[in-house]
Amino acid sequence: MKLLYFAWVRERVGKPQEDVELPAGVATVGDLMAWLAKRGDEYAHAFENPKIIRAAIDRAHVRPDTAIAGAREIAFFPPMTGG
């Protein structure tokens, strides 16, 4: 599965994107953030407060309880500050 990171999530993780093989049991966006947070210090830092991290599946906003089955691309980023 392709993961994308933006803004300070990207800076903390240290890369803009990566492909990962997910273990069984990672079913939702929230599960994925919890799994990522255990992958190392940089991930723990990026996902230390998952409540403020926003997510998108295949370029549409989703909530943490959304199932990730069938997703091609999942992105994580801070609250948006455009306009």
Place this chain on the structure above:
Amino acid sequence: MPATIRLQHEPFDTAAETAALTRGRTDIGAVVAFTGICRGAEDGAPIAALTLEHYPGMAEAEIARHVEEAQSRWGLLGVTVIHRYGRIAPGEPIVLVLAASSHRQDAFAAAEFLMDFLKTRAPFWKQVEAAGSTSWVDAKQSDDSAAERWREPPPRRRDAAE
């Protein structure tokens, strides 16, 4: 009704975009243009520049979704949204929203609606460059509140007297 949606690094010309939107049209009676401009100071401290990061693909899609919603809520005859990315200096434009309608109320409302959602839902992030260091701009609660108030559909006002 086709809409123009562009993401670009280059500056834009509001007058030229307005002319392009209204050229040859006699049905349009109102165009509201909102231009967001990079301020030279944040919280009283001078800044050198803003750098806007975006999510290519999703940014266009998210703007298009909100343009479609605006088109369904108001009687629009044309919409243009241009959002810049990359490094932007104080005084330069960041974002343009043009909303055209036969009477002013729909154009005013749609332009405000689109800006409120660009602020809170379009995947862009501003980084401030000041005094040799950079920091990410925090999202504002006031922007969330501004977007939230559109969840109650307003009464349609397109037939109101001009």
